Amino acid sequence: MRFAVAVFLIPTIAFSGPARSEPAAHELTRPDVEALLEGFLPYALADGDIAGAAVVIVKDGEILALRGYGDADVEKHIPVDPARTLFRTGSVGKLFTWTAVMQQVEAGRLALDRDVNEYLDFQIPARDGAPVTLRNLMTHTPGFEEPVKRLVTDRPERLQSPGQYVKAWVPGRIFPPGEVPAYSNYGVTLAGYILERVSGETYDDYIDRHVFAPLGMTHSTTRQPLPAGLSGQMSRGYLRGSGPAHPFELFGVSPAGAASTTAADMGRFMITWLQGGGLDAARILRPETVRQALETKLPVVPPLNSMLLGFFEENLNGRRIVGHRGDSQYFHSTLNLFPDEAVGVYLVVNSTGRDGAASSVITGFIAAFADRYFPAAGISSSVSAADAALHARQMAGSYMSSRRQESNFMGALTFLSQVKVTLDEHGGLLVPALLDPNGEPMRWREIRPYVWHQVGGKERLAARVHDGRVELWAIDSVSPFLVMQPVAWWKSAAVFGPLLVAALAAIATALVAWPVTALVRRHYQLWPANAGRQAWPYRWTRIASAGVLASLVAWSALIAQLEGNLFVFSPALDPWIALLKVATTVSCVGGLAAALWDVRRGWPGRRFASWLASLLLVAAFGVLLWLAAVLRLAGYATDY
Numbered sequence: 001m002r003f004a005v006a007v008f009l010i011p012t013i014a015f016s017g018p019a020r021s022e023p024a025a026h027e028l029t030r031p032d033v034e035a036l037l038e039g040f041l042p043y044a045l046a047d048g049d050i051a052g053a054a055v056v057i058v059k060d061g062e063i064l065a066l067r068g069y070g071d072a073d074v075e076k077h078i079p080v081d082p083a084r085t086l087f088r089t090g091s092v093g094k095l096f097t098w099t100a101v102m103q104q105v106e107a108g109r110l111a112l113d114r115d116v117n118e119y120l121d122f123q124i125p126a127r128d129g130a131p132v133t134l135r136n137l138m139t140h141t142p143g144f145e146e147p148v149k150r151l152v153t154d155r156p157e158r159l160q161s162p163g164q165y166v167k168a169w170v171p172g173r174i175f176p177p178g179e180v181p182a183y184s185n186y187g188v189t190l191a192g193y194i195l196e197r198v199s200g201e202t203y204d205d206y207i208d209r210h211v212f213a214p215l216g217m218t219h220s221t222t223r224q225p226l227p228a229g230l231s232g233q234m235s236r237g238y239l240r241g242s243g244p245a246h247p248f249e250l251f252g253v254s255p256a257g258a259a260s261t262t263a264a265d266m267g268r269f270m271i272t273w274l275q276g277g278g279l280d281a282a283r284i285l286r287p288e289t290v291r292q293a294l295e296t297k298l299p300v301v302p303p304l305n306s307m308l309l310g311f312f313e314e315n316l317n318g319r320r321i322v323g324h325r326g327d328s329q330y331f332h333s334t335l336n337l338f339p340d341e342a343v344g345v346y347l348v349v350n351s352t353g354r355d356g357a358a359s360s361v362i363t364g365f366i367a368a369f370a371d372r373y374f375p376a377a378g379i380s381s382s383v384s385a386a387d388a389a390l391h392a393r394q395m396a397g398s399y400m401s402s403r404r405q406e407s408n409f410m411g412a413l414t415f416l417s418q419v420k421v422t423l424d425e426h427g428g429l430l431v432p433a434l435l436d437p438n439g440e441p442m443r444w445r446e447i448r449p450y451v452w453h454q455v456g457g458k459e460r461l462a463a464r465v466h467d468g469r470v471e472l473w474a475i476d477s478v479s480p481f482l483v484m485q486p487v488a489w490w491k492s493a494a495v496f497g498p499l500l501v502a503a504l505a506a507i508a509t510a511l512v513a514w515p516v517t518a519l520v521r522r523h524y525q526l527w528p529a530n531a532g533r534q535a536w537p538y539r540w541t542r543i544a545s546a547g548v549l550a551s552l553v554a555w556s557a558l559i560a561q562l563e564g565n566l567f568v569f570s571p572a573l574d575p576w577i578a579l580l581k582v583a584t585t586v587s588c589v590g591g592l593a594a595a596l597w598d599v600r601r602g603w604p605g606r607r608f609a610s611w612l613a614s615l616l617l618v619a620a621f622g623v624l625l626w627l628a629a630v631l632r633l634a635g636y637a638t639d640y
Helices: 005-009 030-048 090-106 134-138 162-168 185-199 203-212 263-274 287-295 354-373 385-395 411-416 493-523 532-563 571-599 608-630
Strands: 052-059 062-073 312-316 319-327 332-338 343-349 397-401 419-423 444-448 451-454 460-466 469-475 484-486
Touching (some): 030 052, 030 062, 030 354, 052 263, 090 185, 090 203, 090 287, 090 319, 090 332, 162 185, 185 203, 263 332, 263 343, 319 354, 332 354, 343 354, 385 419, 411 493, 411 532, 493 608, 532 571, 532 608, 571 608
Antiparallel strands (some): 052 343, 312 319, 319 332, 332 343, 397 484, 444 451, 451 460, 460 469, 469 484
């Protein structure tokens, strides 16, 4: 799972460092890989303020390296033991769910292209006449918007089963199924509930009996809270390793990322998939089922990475990788299988780190691993300077993530996180939101029509273009499950951002001028300009102005919680959200009505400046009402 604001609605991206001349490939041996680990991770963890990490590397059916670094509990000085210390997997744990689903597909109880409603005891509405299928769920293309409420809690009494979670609110369908990748924790949880329905077992029991037990993963569980026998081995979670430990996260979307396991157990899981579904005497999948999962692509923006059946396709230095990444509020992990080389790498850390360092550490290590053992070939360009300039101009504009919400107040976050694509000083492509590890905007060089390569790095950016118009674009690291789409003018931050600032400035000025003017007139004993019945529209616009500004402060405080504490987004917050939406509606509608009333006040004989000020307030409240409606800040509904 991905929990920061940036990963709910725009890509969360960590990039490798500057390119360098590649040395000859090292042989992947135990001494050599341990030297790489010792030279990279201790320094990276200390520099990023990360408390602890565990890593396992497998090759040819054996564990090549198994290491722990730092502390599982900083306060108690308990070091990480890679064979015994449990870490949360985040979304890497989705692979347990997809393993179980493929077992049921193999057994004939599930079909990838059948309407999921055939397996459910409630209905998922169709979109454009098309139902949701398991294939859609496995490729993150059911078209759901992404819920936030009930996602995570630190209070066991609020925790829901997969069935309770998926029935509490069916999120809106914002895309036709099978067309637009939009990462969906709800979709994976729905698959977990379907697994329960067809197997007759709870999700936790099924994973225990049919995945963990056969593979000898004795230090792994999806249960929440942790079983007594494992709770004492659980690593604490940290925002920064130098800071306090945080509560154990309980996920309402359990099949989407509630697993806790050790690096050693994940080594066994990787070997199983690399060996076609078998480990020692156990077999949990047939080889043809494994091939089906790992080789069935959903290309959306060729030639970028595609979504497979539950796995992300990746590419480093021309080597094919399949895997998954995972993030909770405190734990961050990556699983990478090199099927052609029979190699697997799993790395997990227990802290987000300074300035989100965990993402850079994980991505940097995988890049360093690939550079050392599977170095890259050179990259050439086949695009003329004139075509590159034309394509960059076509790309310029505002875009929003496909992973978003549209039916509720989280639409404001989509508005705030829109991504601009512009041109650099040489007329090339520039996306200011995409930064390298030094915090500098990445540079892009077009290598094929509408395909760009990161200058000095490994990322690719590509667009799908029709008749010279960009339909969507993505970058390699997120293209399997997230794309960027053009923003319509009527909800564009580029259009309405400046208007919003101007509207708030006008309203704040009017509000501040109200008492200031009154004090000045009282000091000089001047007769009030707004007295008697004529004063009411004037006063009501100022009262509405105060309401609008107070609502804005409250919305800002609420949305800011996404950066630090998702535990608060529970049903307990519903009365406050409803109250805030009603207050926003009343303030904007009432303010516009009062401002229109005030425009007519005192005619004839009213000063032009006074009338113009009233007219500006009409425009200001009009802009705010429009945005409140478009961004779903008005109304009273509390599903999100």
